[in-house]
Amino acid sequence: MGLGMSTDHVDAGTRGEVTFINRFTVHAAHEEFERIFAEVSQFMRDKDGFLGNTLFRNVDEPHIFINVARWRGAADFRRAVADPAFAAHAGALRAVSTSEPGLYAPCLSFSAVPAGGER
């Protein structure tokens, strides 16, 4: 962490791996949404710095989905969404859903205690 960093500045957000998290409320058939989402993901996976993504579906509210996408850095992510060809993909998603996007930095992680392991 650099000198002079304010406590409210998320350092990893600009210099380390970032995670784009987007919550979708789908107002079309979920198969249609998933088809379009797959096309957008296939576009993104060719972009420099894309590490991988998973689309999750809400168990209790099946029209709610969350995409969790890992990128090498914020600059890579911002470059990918600034690609003019991305606009058509974003528009296709907007035609079938509303979304609440955000760019995040990993903050804390915990793994399961190994079987028989000590705390």
Add this chain to the structure above:
Amino acid sequence: MGLGMSTDHVDAGTRGEVTFINRFTVHAAHEEFERIFAEVSQFMRDKDGFLGNTLFRNVDEPHIFINVARWRGAADFRRAVADPAFAAHAGALRAVSTSEPGLYAPCLSFSAVPAGGER
């Protein structure tokens, strides 16, 4: 996927791995929230079926956090949060934040194209 499954039923939600995703709006110092969150996570990691979690912090809105927690199955998750000792942890989080929780099943995943790989 079983026979007779309705198209709106998320099969993995009850039988396969699930992911609990919770978006927090923090109204205390973020260090205090992170301290309490770590205590809750340390409680959860001892529970049967907990696989791991990551807390993410919004790069642009530093009072927004999202927890992504993987569980072996929905039953394991529901058993953990039904543990009477969990109530105090949940209350401690509620004292410093509001949250929008949901239980999700993985739906689609994409990995980066390997360097030099074919599409």
